[in-house]
Amino acid sequence: MQExxxxxxxxxxxxxxxxxxxxxLFVVLGFVTYAIYFERKVIxxxxxxxxxTRVGPLGLLQTVADILKLLLKEDTIPKxxxxxxxxxxxxxVYVPSFAVLATIPYTQSLGFADLNVGLLYYAALSxxxxxxxxxxxxxxxxxxxxxxxxxxxxxxxxxxxxxxxxVVGVIMLNGSLSLRTIVGGQGNNFWEWNFLPQIIGFxxxxxxxxxxxxxxxxxxxxxxxxxxxxxxxxxxxxxxAFFMLxxxxxxxxxxxxxxxxxxxxxxxxLAVLDFIPGLLxxxxxxxxxxxxxxxxxxxxxxxxxxxxxxxxxxxxxPLAILNIFLTAAYIEIFNK
Amino acid sequence: MIRTEELLLNVGxxxxxxxGVFRIVVKLDGEVITEATPVMGYLHRGTEKLAESLxxxxxxxxxxxxxxxxxxxxxxxxxxxxxxxxNIEVPERAEFLRLIVMELQRVASHLVWWGTYxxxxxxxxxxxxxxxxxxxxxxxxxxxxxARLTYNYMRVGGVKWDAPSGWIxxxxxxxxxxxxxxxxxxxxxxxxxxxxxxxxGVGQYDADTAxxxxxxxxxLRCTGVDWDLRKTEPYSLYDRFEFDVPLGQKGDCYDxxxxxxxxxxESLRILEQAVAQxxxxxxxxxxxxxxxxxxxxxVYARIESPRGEIGCYIISKGKAEPYRLKFRRPSFVNxxxxxxxxxxxxxxxxxxxLGGVDIVVGEVDC
Numbered sequence: 001m002q003e004x005x006x007x008x009x010x011x012x013x014x015x016x017x018x019x020x021x022x023x024x025l026f027v028v029l030g031f032v033t034y035a036i037y038f039e040r041k042v043i044x045x046x047x048x049x050x051x052x053t054r055v056g057p058l059g060l061l062q063t064v065a066d067i068l069k070l071l072l073k074e075d076t077i078p079k080x081x082x083x084x085x086x087x088x089x090x091x092x093v094y095v096p097s098f099a100v101l102a103t104i105p106y107t108q109s110l111g112f113a114d115l116n117v118g119l120l121y122y123a124a125l126s127x128x129x130x131x132x133x134x135x136x137x138x139x140x141x142x143x144x145x146x147x148x149x150x151x152x153x154x155x156x157x158x159x160x161x162x163x164x165x166x167v168v169g170v171i172m173l174n175g176s177l178s179l180r181t182i183v184g185g186q187g188n189n190f191w192e193w194n195f196l197p198q199i200i201g202f203x204x205x206x207x208x209x210x211x212x213x214x215x216x217x218x219x220x221x222x223x224x225x226x227x228x229x230x231x232x233x234x235x236x237x238x239x240x241a242f243f244m245l246x247x248x249x250x251x252x253x254x255x256x257x258x259x260x261x262x263x264x265x266x267x268x269x270l271a272v273l274d275f276i277p278g279l280l281x282x283x284x285x286x287x288x289x290x291x292x293x294x295x296x297x298x299x300x301x302x303x304x305x306x307x308x309x310x311x312x313x314x315x316x317x318p319l320a321i322l323n324i325f326l327t328a329a330y331i332e333i334f335n336k
Numbered sequence: 337m338i339r340t341e342e343l344l345l346n347v348g349x350x351x352x353x354x355x356g357v358f359r360i361v362v363k364l365d366g367e368v369i370t371e372a373t374p375v376m377g378y379l380h381r382g383t384e385k386l387a388e389s390l391x392x393x394x395x396x397x398x399x400x401x402x403x404x405x406x407x408x409x410x411x412x413x414x415x416x417x418x419x420x421x422x423n424i425e426v427p428e429r430a431e432f433l434r435l436i437v438m439e440l441q442r443v444a445s446h447l448v449w450w451g452t453y454x455x456x457x458x459x460x461x462x463x464x465x466x467x468x469x470x471x472x473x474x475x476x477x478x479x480x481x482x483a484r485l486t487y488n489y490m491r492v493g494g495v496k497w498d499a500p501s502g503w504i505x506x507x508x509x510x511x512x513x514x515x516x517x518x519x520x521x522x523x524x525x526x527x528x529x530x531x532x533x534x535x536x537g538v539g540q541y542d543a544d545t546a547x548x549x550x551x552x553x554x555x556l557r558c559t560g561v562d563w564d565l566r567k568t569e570p571y572s573l574y575d576r577f578e579f580d581v582p583l584g585q586k587g588d589c590y591d592x593x594x595x596x597x598x599x600x601x602e603s604l605r606i607l608e609q610a611v612a613q614x615x616x617x618x619x620x621x622x623x624x625x626x627x628x629x630x631x632x633x634x635v636y637a638r639i640e641s642p643r644g645e646i647g648c649y650i651i652s653k654g655k656a657e658p659y660r661l662k663f664r665r666p667s668f669v670n671x672x673x674x675x676x677x678x679x680x681x682x683x684x685x686x687x688x689x690l691g692g693v694d695i696v697v698g699e700v701d702c
Contacts, residue, residue, distance in 0.1 A: 047464040143345050147367065147683065216458060217530050226687050228352060299524075301531045302458025304684045305367065 024112070028101065032248040033063045039294045046298040073237035078141060081234065085139035090235070090242035092132030096125040097249040104256045105180045107266045107278040118179040119171065122257060123164050126212065129246060130156040133214075133221060136243070137231035148230025151305050152221035155211060158312030159218075163208035165320035169201040169327040170194050170261050179257075183265030188274055193264035197330075200323040202262045204316050209254045211308070214247065215293060217300035218308060255289035263289075342370060345683075349378045353456045353687045356697030362678065362686065369686060372678035374671060379701040387661040392418050392492055392628045395661070400486035402663065403699035405448050408434075408441035408477075409641040411490040413663075416571060417637035417648040418492045421630040429618035430494035435572050436507060436610050437477065437489065439603045443514065444473040445642035446596045446603075449694045453593070454525060456691040457534055462525055469517055472510060479503055493624035508611045511604050518600060526597070535589040539677050539689035542587055549673040552666050553644025554599070555693060558584035558591035565640040572639075577609045589692040596694070599642075629656050643667050643694055667699040 037052065037060065044051030052059030077086055103118035105111035115121050130152055137149015171177055173194065174185040186193045195202040211218040222230040232243045259265060263285045266278030303311070348359035357378035363371040383402060387395045392414070399410035412434060419426060426434075451466030474484045480499055481489040489496055525531055543559040556563055564581040566574040582598035584591025630652040638647035644666030651660040670693050677689050 043460070047461045048468055049464065143343060151367075219458070226353065226684055298461050300459060301454060301525075301528065301534060303530050304534055304682070306682065307533055 020112070024101070025098070028098065028249055028252060029245075031252050032245055033067070035248050035251060035290060036063045036066075038290070039297070042291065042294045043298045046295075067241065070238055070241040075237040075239065076234075078234050080141045082139040082141065085135050086234075087239075089132045089136030089139055090239045090246075092135060093129045093246045094132075094242045094249070096128040096132075097246040097253065100125045100253050101249070101256070103179055104253070104260060105183060105265065106256075106282050110279065111180065114178060114180045117177045119167060119177045119182075119261075122253075123160070126250070126253070127156060127160055129250070132246075133231050136235070137221075140231070140234035142234050144227045144229075145231045145233045148221040148227045148233070151227075152214070152231060154305065154309060155214075155218065155220055158309045159208045159211035159316070162204055162312055162316035162320045163212060165317065166201040166204035166208060166323065167261060168320075168324050169198045172324070172327050172331060173197065179260050183260055183267070186264040186267055188267050188271040190264065190269040193262065193267070195262040198262065198323070198327070200319060200326070204320050204323070205258065205262065208312075208316060209258065210293065210296060211312070213250050213254055213293065215251075216297040217303045219302060220305050220308065251290060251293060255286050255293070258289045259285040340365075347686070348375075353691065354697075355452065355691075355695060358690075358695065358697050358700065360674070360678075360686070360690070362683075364683065367682045367684075369678050369681050369683070372675045372686070374674055376668075376671075377701055379697050381702070383702050384661055384663065387658060389657060391656045392630075392658070395658075396490065397486065397488045399663075400488055401698060402665065402702055403641065403643065403646070403667065403696045404485055405696050406441050406445040406642045407485065407487050408437045408489060409639060409646060411487065412438055412572075413637060413639050413641070413646050413648045415490045415492045416639060417635050417650050418628065418630060420637050421633065421635045421650065421652060422492075422628070424493045424622055424624060426494055426622050427619040429498075429615050430620045430622070431573050432610060432614050433480075433495050433499060433620065434490060435574070436504075436607060436614075437480065437487075438572070439607050439610070440473050440476060440507070440510075442603045442642045443600050443607075444470045446600050447473075449596060449642075450521070453691045453694075454531075456687045457531060459525070459528075459531070462521065465517075465521065465524075469514060472513075476503065476506060476510070479506075491621065491624075492628050494619070494621035496620075498620045504611055504614050507607060511608050511611070514600070514604055518597070522597070526594075532590065534684075535593060535688060535692070537586070538589045538681075538685050539692055540586060540588040541673065541677065545673070545676075546587065549676075550669045551644070551673060552669065553640070553642070553694075554592045554595045555644060555670045555673075557581065557595055559587035560585050565638060565645060569638070571637075573610075574606075576613070577606045579603075579606050589688055592692050592694075627656050629654060638664065641666055643696065643699070644670055663702060665699045665702055667693075667695040667697075668702070671695055671700060 040062070041051040052062035055061045055065045077083060100122045102112045103115050103121055105114065133152040134149040137145040137152065140146075170182060174182045176182060182194075214221055232240055235243060259282060266282045268274050268276060268281050343364040345362050345364050346359070347362060348354040349357040354360070359375040359378065361373045361375060362369045381401070383398050386398060390398075395414060396411055399414050400407040402410050447466040447470045451463035454462040477487055478484050480497055480503055481487040482497075541559065543561050546556050546559045546561065552563070560583050562581060562583060565571070567581055579602045582595045582602065584595055630650070632652055632654040634649070634651050636647055636649045638645050645664065646666055647664030649662040649664070650658050653659045674690065674693065678686055681689065
């Protein structure tokens with residue numbers, strides 16, 4: 001893949017690129033389909049229910065049926081909505097969510113673009129989605145969605161800064177913004193991974209990441225018990241599906257990013273287990289992160305919007321800055 | 337200069353957190369409420385007017401449908417008022433059965449509140465745990481009355497059905513089970529930092545305000561006022577049992593939450609004693625005339641329902657139907673403080689406070 005990018009652009013290369021993109025899109029869509037199934041099963045079991053069991057064996061085709069249903073639904077646009085923005089919003093939410101996946105290295109060889117500013121690219125693109133959410137909330141011309149959209153904007157400012165600050169420590173340790181280099185800097189034993197020296201950063205990152213995903217306990221823009229469904233109240237059919245899709249693609253992205261930044265990427269937890277392929281380790285750690293997000297949803301109540309903001313500004317941000325300071329002191333003292 | 341204006345937001349009658357068809361119109365400044373106007377009446381069925389053309393036994397099913405989460409206590413307040421009017425002696429076994437079902441009902445009702453309150457706050461799982469345990473109580477009620485929600489169980493002078501064999505043992509087994517579950521719930525929810533941050537200090541009022549607004553139940557006791565009709569005006573057999581009345585101090589949603597959980601424990605204590613003292617024999621119906629015709633006059637009977645003081649006021653002209661019948665519904669009365677509490681709160685706190693009041697819309701609108 002890497003050589004392919006460096007080659008000069010020809011029609012043939014472009015076609016190969018396009019092919020890989022489509023393949024990857026299907027991988028991600030497959031993940032989303034079964035992440036939704038997995039979430040419903042996991043939460044179902046935690047809540048003494050069965051989850052989906054009816055469609056297909058063990059309910060495995062439930063999400064497929066749901067997507068088909070969404071495709072067949074009437075696509076309504078409210079009369080008083082801002083038509084152009086209403087149509088644009090789901091696209092703005094979805095496209096960045098898929099685009100951020102380009103920089104994530106899955107194994108030594110498997111991965112798309114190895115940008116030398118990979119992490120910055122991720123942070124920059126993922127915040128574009130918030131604009132889509134705000135736009136969707138505004139364009140629907142519905143008071144509940146407006147409130148949801150505004151909450152989303154307020155939330156984005158409060159968590160995005162701690163999120164970026166929390167990974168600065170990792171960048172300092174590895175001296176690079178490239179995600180591949182960051183994984184390379186971690187070793188074949190779990191104590192050589194970044195989450196131990198960067199434990200403060202790791203915790204801040206996890207909290208801010210859940211907030212970025214708009215998932216419980218930070219699902220304020222949706223808040224079904226207060227704002228009914230928040231910003232996507234007026235959306236139906238496949239436009240609604242795009243919002244949902246983006247949410248689960250971000251679950252994919254954040255879990256992958258956590259694995260890459262803090263959990264050693266494709267490295268095994270112990271050097272003796274090196275014979276197992278790196279992709280498997282990546283998938284295992286990645287699945288654990290996904291499970292963790294679903295687990296939170298079954299456990300936590302929702303935080304209040306003003307509490308989230310004061311938590312972001314007064315707790316997470318100072319802690320993140322402290323983490324940067326400590327990392328700098330560590331590097332200076334041990335002259336790494 | 338940017339021109340800003342207040343946003344008029346209609347919450348309900350179709351809203352997931354208004355617990356039915358309750359509606360409240362709020363004026364928002366940003367997310368802060370400047371004015372709140374509750375609109376009631378979407379579930380009004382004219383129970384009191386209907387009752388004027390029904391005889392007393394026929395009214396009982398209507399009381400089931402008032403507070404459908406706590407039908408047993410509603411049954412009781414009506415039959416209790418009529419018995420008071422006619423001086424009817426209720427056999428001990430019947431009174432025991434009434435007390436046991438009422439306390440089970442209190443546990444079930446508080447469980448529903450607990451589950452839905454956490455659902456309002458955003459936690460999904462406790463709702464399902466609460467309903468699992470409520471289901472056991474519902475099954476017990478199903479066995480004794482043949483219905484799961486609207487029991488129509490009590491009659492003037494006693495109860496309709498005796499307990500089937502083994503029923504009392506099942507109640508006895510339920511008590512330790514429920515205690516164990518309560519500990520689990522405490523561990524899962526009561527210590528959760530996010531949950532505490534959401535409800536501590538929210539919806540606060542003092543004892544004088546509470547009394548001025550006529551609040552009762554946990555909404556009154558959270559301010560520290562020791563007022564539980566089971567203690568202060570013992571009816572049924574409550575004077576025979578030992579139990580405490582949990583009280584709060586601050587008068588916020590957190591105190592209301594703790595009081596309701598503690599009340600489940602106290603109800604279990606009462607049940608434990610009642611099951612131990614349950615008479616082995618005896619009638620379930622007292623001596624009641626074939627047609628119930630209370631003497632001309634008035635009566636007001638009140639009891640402690642899970643939501644507070646539920647009262648029944650009857651004017652009789654000596655006929656088989658009441659001349660006028662009025663229910664004092666705690667949900668309706670407790671709700672009156674809402675517009676005052678909501679001013680200056682956010683949308684999120686609206687849900688927290690409304691849920692903390694513990695309303696059942698069937699009872700608000702009656």
